[in-house]
Amino acid sequence: MKKIRTYNNIAAVGLAKFPTDRYLVDASSETPDALLLRSHKLHNEELPSSVLAIARAGAGVNNIPVSQYTPKGIVVFNTPGANANAVKELVLASLLLGSRGITDSMSYVASLADEKDAIELHKKVEAGKKKYGGSELTGKTLGVVGLGAIGAKIANLAIDLGMKVIGYDPALSVEAAWQLSSQVNRAENLNSLLARSDYVTLHVPAIKPTIGMMNEEAFSAAKDGMVLINLARGELVEEEAVINALDSGKLAAHLSDFPSEGLIAHGKSTLFPHLGASTVEAEENCAVMAAKQLIDFLDNGNIINSVNFPAVSMERTTGYRLTFANDNIPKVLGTVLNLLADLNINVLDMVNKSRDDIAYTIVDIEQEPTAALLEKLSSVEHVFHVRSV
Ligand SMILES: NC(=O)C1=CN([C@@H]2O[C@H](COP(=O)(O)OP(=O)(O)OC[C@H]3O[C@@H](n4cnc5c(N)ncnc54)[C@H](O)[C@@H]3O)[C@@H](O)[C@H]2O)C=CC1
Numbered sequence: 202m203k204k205i206r207t208y209n210n211i212a213a214v215g216l217a218k219f220p221t222d223r224y225l226v227d228a229s230s231e232t233p234d235a236l237l238l239r240s241h242k243l244h245n246e247e248l249p250s251s252v253l254a255i256a257r258a259g260a261g262v263n264n265i266p267v268s269q270y271t272p273k274g275i276v277v278f279n280t281p282g283a284n285a286n287a288v289k290e291l292v293l294a295s296l297l298l299g300s301r302g303i304t305d306s307m308s309y310v311a312s313l314a315d316e317k318d319a320i321e322l323h324k325k326v327e328a329g330k331k332k333y334g335g336s337e338l339t340g341k342t343l344g345v346v347g348l349g350a351i352g353a354k355i356a357n358l359a360i361d362l363g364m365k366v367i368g369y370d371p372a373l374s375v376e377a378a379w380q381l382s383s384q385v386n387r388a389e390n391l392n393s394l395l396a397r398s399d400y401v402t403l404h405v406p407a408i409k410p411t412i413g414m415m416n417e418e419a420f421s422a423a424k425d426g427m428v429l430i431n432l433a434r435g436e437l438v439e440e441e442a443v444i445n446a447l448d449s450g451k452l453a454a455h456l457s458d459f460p461s462e463g464l465i466a467h468g469k470s471t472l473f474p475h476l477g478a479s480t481v482e483a484e485e486n487c488a489v490m491a492a493k494q495l496i497d498f499l500d501n502g503n504i505i506n507s508v509n510f511p512a513v514s515m516e517r518t519t520g521y522r523l524t525f526a527n528d529n530i531p532k533v534l535g536t537v538l539n540l541l542a543d544l545n546i547n548v549l550d551m552v553n554k555s556r557d558d559i560a561y562t563i564v565d566i567e568q569e570p571t572a573a574l575l576e577k578l579s580s581v582e583h584v585f586h587v588r589s590v
């Protein structure tokens with residue numbers, strides 16, 4: 202039986218993908234083959250040595266110390282794009298919340314609950330509304346920082362709403378570029394986007410170059426009265442800089458999926474409890490994709506959508522398959538193939554790919570690998586995580 206340890210609320214339809222005759226899926230396995238999680242933080246947690254893979258049902262992997270796991274051969278997966286539509290829709294809500302006095306006006310109406318006289322109520326409704334007027338999105342400029350799965354969807358939606366759109370993404374992939382409307386204008390750098398945008402929405406991972414990107418310097422480059430939407434990660438903004446920008450009027454509104462003590466206490470931000478991906482559809486998409494990727498890896502050694510290993514997949518040619526990871530240096534693959542040749546083991550098919558410091562190989566062989574063969578392969582210098590799958 203293979204064991205999967207789960208964390209967080211993983212959609213049942215995803216968990217149901219694991220065949221029950223071969224997989225035990227629960228939250229308590231002591232020796233799991235793999236972990237399946239959403240936002241659970243693995244930093245500072247001891248990982249059982251049995252773990253071969255971790256699947257993040259979602260996009261961001263900053264809750265996983267990926268660089269610590271890579272040298273151990275632990276494959277980390279995510280589910281690119283699976284929750285992008287859910288986030289796009291919450292950005293749309295945020296654009297509307299940031300442009301009209303929706304929440305304050307609702308509070309005003311709620312404060313009229315004791316008014317029992319219909320004529321008086323009508324008078325107060327009509328008198329009160331002037332405080333909550335807003336402006337329209339059409340014709341305004343939206344700056345989209347990060348044009349990946351989510352950012353591209355939002356850029357295209359904003360074009361459909363009649364907004365002008367500026368995008369900034371120094372690492373835009375060709376695939377992401379294909380998704381993007383040709384009407385999206387490209388900014389050369391963050392400050393040039395900030396200077397021209399009435400609304401700015403962040404859709405980048407929390408990594409070294411992006412952490413704290415919305416700081417005092419960025420706000421001073423920004424257009425006065427800008428609306429900032431952050432449904433990506435709390436680490437992207439410096440809390441104090443946001444508070445100062447709200448107080449000075451540099452920011453007309455700040456909407457974020459990442460409440461922090463200071464922002465809650467300040468009271469001028471509109472804060473959601475990390476709700477971006479919390480739709481039935483997104484939770485199911487992510488769970489199904491993550492489960493399928495784990496099953497394909499554990500059963501066949503195939504790697505799809507890993508954030509630290511190369512993409513490597515091969516149709517099965519026989520029932521006998523070996524997989525292994527190795528340091529990405531010359532001669533390791535040759536040594537393994539020579540070893541197989543010396544043992545008279547015929548290779549039927551093979552695929553080998555590398556990514557940064559790691560290489561990964563799938564080899565289909567003609568005969569069933571013995572325990573002795575697996576041991577021999579494991580003892581080749583720079584080779585690790587040898588499996589017969
Ligand atoms: N609130 C929520 O529930 C959710 C939040 N997220 C967050 O949103 C982030 C983006 O998600 P996806 O669009 O699915 O990821 P993605 O990987 O498809 O897109 C990220 C884009 O950011 C770009 N990028 C990287 N560094 C950049 C920089 N310094 N400046 C500008 N662009 C840069 C990349 O080139 C890429 O195109 C995730 O990493 C996650 O942190 C994602 C899903 C749900």
Ligand SMILES: O=C(O)CCC(=O)C(=O)O
Pocket residue numbers: 239240258259260261262284475478479
């Ligand atoms: O699982 C969730 O609700 C959070 C999703 C998220 O933040 C992500 O996919 O990066």
